[in-house]
Amino acid sequence: MKVLIFRSRERAVVRAAGEIVQQLQARPASVLGLATGGTMDPVYAALIAAARDGQVAFDRATMFNLDEYVGVPPDHPRSYEHYMRTHFFDALNLPDRTWRLPRGDAPDPAAEAEAYEARIAEAGGIDLQLLGIGANGHIGFNEPSSSLSSRTRVKTLHRRTRDDNARFFGPDEVVPTTAITMGIATILDSRHALLLATGAAKAQAVAAMIEGPVSARCPASALQLHRHATVVLDEDAAQALELRDYYDTVHPDGEDGQMPAMRIPGLEPQA
Structure with a gap:
């Protein structure tokens, strides 16, 4: 595990975005795994800026998102499909063929999860998987106690996860209790796992992930x-x-000599 620590959130975001840009520059038809959440907002903004600046293109890539809420239709404003459209896909006019999310309103969520896992395999597996980390150590929606050999499936959300995500829902909306998520083994199958964490609220989870034992108590420790x-x-x-x-x-x-200096409009350069 390579640990890169930057002096500012902006520099960390530039590095994370730069890893994705570099992957697509080397292999434009890469399979990317994408994530949602507040940590990812500036990453997608940076990628949009890089694409508009001519540094990278996403139209030949195939993108799979980590998860989606069960029971939430794609056009719901709190769905992760809506998030991805709003924060990334629509800004670059990406065709529907380039991206995939689990169908949260599928009549049989378990079957949808199994089919999603199969689609990832059919695409040749994930070249680069972008990840965040929850305050309780979850990656995707693999909550504490998740099997380290798990595949894409329906997972019950921890109360803390629901509380953390409640800010994205209105006061009269019920936060979903289950989600379809890539499993830990699915994530471990990626050729490169890239995890971005910023802010003090993630510090304990980060320490458990990097320095703690490999344990279902902190699913991210599987990395x-x-x-x-x-x-x-x-x-x-x-x-x-x-x-x-x-x-x-x-x-x-945070420098490792493997990332050329990169300037993204709106963010400070890496170097």
């Missing part, structure tokens, strides 16, 4: 077993790491 995992952090998200000095020694200021 310790990944063949190519990159964790991108800002100072606040890194504050609970006990081996911080070592990470800074290996990659001072």
Whole structure:
């Protein structure tokens, strides 16, 4: 696991976006795994800016999202499909053939989950999987106690996850209790796992993921077993790491010599 710690949230976002840009520059027809949530808002803004600047194109890529709420139709303003359209797909006029999400309102969610897993396999597997991390250590909607060998399935959401996500719903709306999510084994099958975490609220989960035991208590800790995992952090998200000095020694200021300097309009450059 490569741990890169940057002085600011903006620099961490630029690095995360840069990894995706670099992947598509090397292989325009890459299969990407995408994530949602507040941490990802500036990443998608950065990717849109990079695409409009001519640095990258997404029209040959295939994109699979991590998850979707069960019982929520695609056009619902709180669905993850709506999020992706609003924050990314529509801004670049990406054709429907380039992206996939589980169908939250499918009549048989379990069958939809199984079919989604099959579609990922048919696409050749995920080249780069973008991830966030929940305050309780979940990745996707793989909550604590999730099997580390799990595949795409229906998962019951933890109360803390529902509480964290309640801010995206109106006061009279019920936060969904279940979701279709890629499993931990599905995520581990990706050729490159890229996790971005920013802010102090994620610090304890980040420490458990990187330095704690591999355990179902912190599902993200399974990334310790990944063949190519990159964790991108800002100072606040890194504050609970006990081996911080070592990470800074290996990659001072988050630099590893593998990412060319990159400027994204609206964000400070990496270098």
